[in-house]
Amino acid sequence: MMSPIDPFLPRTRIAYFSMEVALRPEMHTYSGGLGVLAGDTARSCADLELPVVFVTLASREGYLRQEIDAEGRQVDHADPWEPADWATPLDAMVAVRIEGRPVWVRPWLRVLTCPIGREIPILLLDTRLEHNDAADRAITDRLYGGDDVYRLKQEIVLGIGGERLLHALGFEIETYHLNEGHAALLAAALLRRHPRPPGRPANGGLRYDDDRVRERCVFTTHTPVEAGHDRFDYADVARLLGDFIEIDQLKLLAGADRLNMTRLALYLSGYVNGVARRHAETARQMFPGYAIRAVTNGVHVPTWTHPALARLFQTVAPDWGHDPEALAVADQLPDEALWAAHQEAKAGLLAEVERLTGVAMRPDLPLLTFARRMTGYKRPDLLFADVERLRAISRGQPFQVVMAGKAHPRDDGGKALIHALSGHMRRLADEIPMAFLPNYDMALAKLLVAGADVWLNTPLPPYEASGTSGMKAALNGVLNLSVLDGWWIEGCIEGVTGWAIGRDRDGGDHAGALYDKLEGTVLPLYHGDLGRWIWMMKESISKIAARFNSQRMMRRYAAEAYLR
Numbered sequence: 347m348m349s350p351i352d353p354f355l356p357r358t359r360i361a362y363f364s365m366e367v368a369l370r371p372e373m374h375t376y377s378g379g380l381g382v383l384a385g386d387t388a389r390s391c392a393d394l395e396l397p398v399v400f401v402t403l404a405s406r407e408g409y410l411r412q413e414i415d416a417e418g419r420q421v422d423h424a425d426p427w428e429p430a431d432w433a434t435p436l437d438a439m440v441a442v443r444i445e446g447r448p449v450w451v452r453p454w455l456r457v458l459t460c461p462i463g464r465e466i467p468i469l470l471l472d473t474r475l476e477h478n479d480a481a482d483r484a485i486t487d488r489l490y491g492g493d494d495v496y497r498l499k500q501e502i503v504l505g506i507g508g509e510r511l512l513h514a515l516g517f518e519i520e521t522y523h524l525n526e527g528h529a530a531l532l533a534a535a536l537l538r539r540h541p542r543p544p545g546r547p548a549n550g551g552l553r554y555d556d557d558r559v560r561e562r563c564v565f566t567t568h569t570p571v572e573a574g575h576d577r578f579d580y581a582d583v584a585r586l587l588g589d590f591i592e593i594d595q596l597k598l599l600a601g602a603d604r605l606n607m608t609r610l611a612l613y614l615s616g617y618v619n620g621v622a623r624r625h626a627e628t629a630r631q632m633f634p635g636y637a638i639r640a641v642t643n644g645v646h647v648p649t650w651t652h653p654a655l656a657r658l659f660q661t662v663a664p665d666w667g668h669d670p671e672a673l674a675v676a677d678q679l680p681d682e683a684l685w686a687a688h689q690e691a692k693a694g695l696l697a698e699v700e701r702l703t704g705v706a707m708r709p710d711l712p713l714l715t716f717a718r719r720m721t722g723y724k725r726p727d728l729l730f731a732d733v734e735r736l737r738a739i740s741r742g743q744p745f746q747v748v749m750a751g752k753a754h755p756r757d758d759g760g761k762a763l764i765h766a767l768s769g770h771m772r773r774l775a776d777e778i779p780m781a782f783l784p785n786y787d788m789a790l791a792k793l794l795v796a797g798a799d800v801w802l803n804t805p806l807p808p809y810e811a812s813g814t815s816g817m818k819a820a821l822n823g824v825l826n827l828s829v830l831d832g833w834w835i836e837g838c839i840e841g842v843t844g845w846a847i848g849r850d851r852d853g854g855d856h857a858g859a860l861y862d863k864l865e866g867t868v869l870p871l872y873h874g875d876l877g878r879w880i881w882m883m884k885e886s887i888s889k890i891a892a893r894f895n896s897q898r899m900m901r902r903y904a905a906e907a908y909l910r
């Protein structure tokens with residue numbers, strides 16, 4: 347009998363492994379930037395008809411549904427979704443051995459269809475099967491949930507289970523793309539398929555053909571934050587994996603003390619990259635001895651363009667959805683039409699702000715927005731470093747503020763930041779309209795990146811590897827006001843595509859620089875020279891959408907990483 351995966355088998359040559367992939371808001375298979383990027387990657391693979399299959403977890407319980415309570419604190423909830431509503435179960439199963447028991451893994455197939463009809467397959471791995479022990483059924487349930495041992499089990503299912511499943515389904519994969527270290531056990535699984543040929547001397551004690559594995563693996567690292575790199579105790583690894591691969595061999599590849607998934611992926615990948623120029627530089631310092639290249643991220647332009655702007659783009663660049671470079675001509679858009687489209691997007695956002703929080707905001711006042719994961723290095727509280735100065739600025743040049751973002755359930759610092767923001771907002775509410783929107787996800791992000799006037803970003807350099815939400819904002823004509831880090835070092839043309847907070851590598855007073863720029867440049871332009879503001883919106887669209895898109899990003903991966 348024909349299986350729905352069969353049409354994809356003959357042409358697929360590349361497998362993209364990612365712990366999270368954001369396909370659509372109703373499928374809770376992502377937490378934030380990493381997953382949304384993987385989703386945009388998949389969408390561009392379909393657009394460009396690249397021969398790729400995606401492998402991820404089903405994450406039936408989702409990542410986190412965020413509620414904000416009356417005191418302004420985050421309350422964590424599971425965020426379940428039903429795979430049967432959005433995907434087809436495949437009639438195939440493989441077992442991986444974990445703690446000595448076989449754990450059965452079954453895939454769901456979601457076919458991603460791009461606007462011009464091209465399709466690629468996404469496999470969502472699921473252990474919630476009656477063949478499995480009760481505890482093992484939960485392995486693929488909760489994205490980034492549980493403790494280290496739970497995480498290691500998930501990474502075994504993704505890396506080892508995923509590799510085995512592709513074989514069982516009949517895929518003939520040449521190149522594997524490891525999206526972040528979570529998928530590194532895939533490279534260990536490949537080692538087992540490539541023993542060292544007899545007669546060839548072992549390389550420093552390694553009994554496998556690591557050169558052959560490197561030919562097949564591409565690794566993208568996504569964060570300079572230490573906690574973003576998984577490390578596991580070898581005692582746990584030995585207990586869970588048994589004799590799947592010898593611990594002495596793993597130690598040669600991934601560190602003597604703990605199994606460092608980033609090291610494992612680095613060692614076994616023939617092409618390694620960071621996600622922006624500065625991030626690649628930082629990664630080279632963190633991991634000396636590896637050739638780490640830079641492929642700057644991009645976003646899927648049709649996915650993140652507001653319908654009102656999409657209609658406008660159609661008039662100047664009919665092929666913009668498929669070929670976003672065509673948006674270079676967006677500087678030719680008529681001012682009135684662009685402003686009207688922007689005001690339509692803003693009205694949509696303001697309606698949602700009022701529905702969610704009861705706060706009524708004004709369409710004629712500039713709207714500053716900060717939406718991202720709530721965690722220390724992103725400094726969501728920098729805007730409130732000097733509350734009296736903020737008040738004083740708003741008296742002369744009124745503005746309003748919307749914020750959103752989730753803290754990881756175990757990030758107490760991130761949760762404290764959310765609570766502190768709510769406090770600042772309440773104290774300032776008499777003078778500056780402010781709101782914190784709960785449960786930042788793809789759907790809310792679409793409204794925010796199109797309906798804001800200014801997209802604010804204040805990370806502590808060099809920890810923002812790339813960032814992508816500012817690209818989504820820019821292609822909707824929302825102007826970036828950001829510390830120079832990640833992609834913005836490449837995207838910022840001061841006073842043209844947006845504004846910088848502080849200077850590159852200044853290590854300086856970013857709060858002061860933020861207030862100065864707001865007071866002296868950004869707000870005066872909005873209140874005093876709307877014509878120039880609209881000119882900047884057009885520059886932002888034409889210069890940023892044409893370059894920081896996932897079509898360009900995937901053409902580079904295809905040419906430089908996959909076709910080595």
Ligand SMILES: *Cc1c(COP(=O)(O)O)cnc(C)c1O
Nearest residue numbers: 378379718787788791813814815
């Ligand atoms: C784009 C996006 C992100 C990533 O944005 P950053 O700029 O990296 O913070 C995170 N979450 C959602 C829901 C997004 O759409």
